[in-house]
Amino acid sequence: MNKKTLKDIDVKNKKVLVRCDFNVPLDKSGNITDDIRITSSLPTIKYLLNNGASLILMSHLGRPDGEPKKEYSLLPVAKRLEKLLDKKIIFEDCDIVVDDKVKADALKLQSGEVMILQNTRYRKEETKNGDALSKDLAGLADIYVNDAFGTAHRAHSSNAGVCKYLPSAVGFLVEKEIAVMGNALENPKRPLTAILGGAKVADKIAVIENFLNIADNIIIGGGMMYTFLKAQGYNVGKSLLEEDKIDLAKGIIQKSKDKNINLYLPIDVVVAKEFKNDTEFYTVDSDSIPDDFMGLDIGEKTIEKFCEVISISKTIIWNGPLGVFEMDNFAKGTNSIAEFIANNKEAISIVGGGDSAAAVEKVGLADKITHISTGGGASLEFLEGKVLPGIDAVDNK
Numbered sequence: 001m002n003k004k005t006l007k008d009i010d011v012k013n014k015k016v017l018v019r020c021d022f023n024v025p026l027d028k029s030g031n032i033t034d035d036i037r038i039t040s041s042l043p044t045i046k047y048l049l050n051n052g053a054s055l056i057l058m059s060h061l062g063r064p065d066g067e068p069k070k071e072y073s074l075l076p077v078a079k080r081l082e083k084l085l086d087k088k089i090i091f092e093d094c095d096i097v098v099d100d101k102v103k104a105d106a107l108k109l110q111s112g113e114v115m116i117l118q119n120t121r122y123r124k125e126e127t128k129n130g131d132a133l134s135k136d137l138a139g140l141a142d143i144y145v146n147d148a149f150g151t152a153h154r155a156h157s158s159n160a161g162v163c164k165y166l167p168s169a170v171g172f173l174v175e176k177e178i179a180v181m182g183n184a185l186e187n188p189k190r191p192l193t194a195i196l197g198g199a200k201v202a203d204k205i206a207v208i209e210n211f212l213n214i215a216d217n218i219i220i221g222g223g224m225m226y227t228f229l230k231a232q233g234y235n236v237g238k239s240l241l242e243e244d245k246i247d248l249a250k251g252i253i254q255k256s257k258d259k260n261i262n263l264y265l266p267i268d269v270v271v272a273k274e275f276k277n278d279t280e281f282y283t284v285d286s287d288s289i290p291d292d293f294m295g296l297d298i299g300e301k302t303i304e305k306f307c308e309v310i311s312i313s314k315t316i317i318w319n320g321p322l323g324v325f326e327m328d329n330f331a332k333g334t335n336s337i338a339e340f341i342a343n344n345k346e347a348i349s350i351v352g353g354g355d356s357a358a359a360v361e362k363v364g365l366a367d368k369i370t371h372i373s374t375g376g377g378a379s380l381e382f383l384e385g386k387v388l389p390g391i392d393a394v395d396n397k
Contacts, residue, residue: 003178004169004241004395006044009143012052013041013111017141017376018044018157018171019390021148021374022059022077032076035084037150040374042084044147044171049085050350054109057081057141058097058117058158059148066124067190068095078116090115098136106140120158127156134161147171150375152390153382159390166396173374178391180371181382184230184350189314190216193335195306197222198320198355201245206384207319212255217262217309221298221333228253228265238294264309268299270323270330272395277327297323298333316341319352319383325359334359342368 022042023143025033032038048055064072078091090113090122093101097118109115117137120126125133134157138144144166146152146159152174155161164166170178183194194211196204201224211218220228226239229353231249256263265286271293272281283299298306310316318341325334341349342365349369351357360366378388 001023002396003175003391005175006047006145006169006171008347008397009167009169011048011143014053014143015056015106015109015141016053016143017058017137017162017166018046018143018145019148019151019162020045020057020059021150022057022074022152023061023076026071026076029236030071030076032080035080037374038077038084040173041171041259044145044173045173046086048145049112050115054110054111055114056106056109056117057114058120058137060121060126060151060158061119061277062121064121065121066126068118068120068122072119072121074116074119079117080085081114085114085313087114092117094118095122097133098140103140111301113195120156120290123157125157127154129155129157129161131157131161133157133314135165138162138165141166141228144168144389146173146394147173149174149177149373151373151378152388153378153386155389155393160393163393163395165348170391170394174391176371177373177375180348181350181373181379184317184348185383185385187213188214189348190297191313192315192317193219193309195219195221195310195316195322196320197224197318197322197334199223199240201227201242201249203380204320205245205248206251206386207380210383210385212252212259212261215261216264218256218315219263219264219306219309221266221302221337222320223304224320225266225298226295229286229289232265232287234297234355235289235291237289237291239289240269240294262309264306266302267296267305268333269295270297270299270333272296272330275324277329281329296327297330303333303336306337307311310340311344313344315385316344316347316349317352318356319348320388321355321359325355331359335363338363338365351384352376354380
């Protein structure tokens with residue numbers, strides 16, 4: 001990795017502006033229901049404090065669309081941080097994020113003190129990477145640190161824009177994301193197996209195309225598998241189907257043959273009468289889905305086949321659930337795959353954000369996975385081989 005990291009900068013008696021990902025889920029009363037994004041940022045925050053910096057933390061929360069909306073205030077985050085760090089946090093409740101008071105408070109910050117700004121998306125310029133906001137934010141500090149991988153695929157004022165005005169580095173969280181995922185893509189221990197699920201082929205085209213250049217095995221599951229089954233000439237009943245992607249699926253099947261990559265599609269499917277948990281369901285071979293049923297999970301024979309492949313893999317990258325894992329009757333495929341990945345102690349295992357991360361958490365196997373990405377969209381674009389603007393803007397070593 002050629003980006004500057006925390007160890008490459010001297011922060012003693014410096015004001016450090018840190019972009020965190022505090023986009024946490026809140027309930028109707030404004031209580032945080034899961035604080036993993038806050039706890040994930042603690043190693044960077046504590047390191048900076050222990051090395052004599054004063055901190056100005058910033059993040060977005062939800063989609064206030066450029067307006068100050070109370071329900072998207074970072075106050076609950078500030079309160080939770082106070083508890084986690086066991087120290088007073090100065091919360092700047094400013095509708096325009098940075099005003100004269102915020103500037104004056106930043107100026108007075110002493111080494112070891114922590115200040116948190118209001119939701120960066122209260123300003124319209126944030127998502128447009130507007131220069132005025134970038135300058136306002138950069139004007140508060142001496143150094144900028146990006147520790148928010150979740151927004152790295154977007155060029156915003158708080159991650160890309162500020163880099164024009166301050167020396168910059170990446171925090172521990174971003175450093176780990178780039179190191180582990182980058183290495184798995186550029187220099188993997190083989191065989192490398194990519195497991196791709198999720199609802200739509202459209203969302204995963206670029207990822208599949210990228211893996212056709214680097215993987216040994218590609219496993220396809222989830223809602224998008226029915227478009228591949230249709231591409232093989234099978235009837236898919238009422239299953240999710242992207243008619244306009246059938247030719248693309250045919251092309252992917254052909255390309256994998258041309259490149260000698262093993263592409264594994266389901267051999268049997270759990271079909272259901274309706275899209276709900278308590279409906280009639282049973283297992284059929286992939287080429288025998290009845291007209292009035294829909295596929296909602298991979299079947300036993302498929303699980304066995306996929307797990308065989310996983311057990312001999314040395315690098316496993318998983319993005320997207322293999323069935324409707326939110327419903328217990330159709331979670332078996334996803335859960336079994338999660339267990340097999342967790343049990344392969346020889347392999348480097350990476351789970352790319354979003355639903356697959358949720359699935360691993362749900363079955364309590366998160367601690368047995370080498371790396372769970374903190375950014376859904378960002379990890380997807382990283383797996384596509386794209387440059388992430390929020391990271392690209394940070395100073396090189």
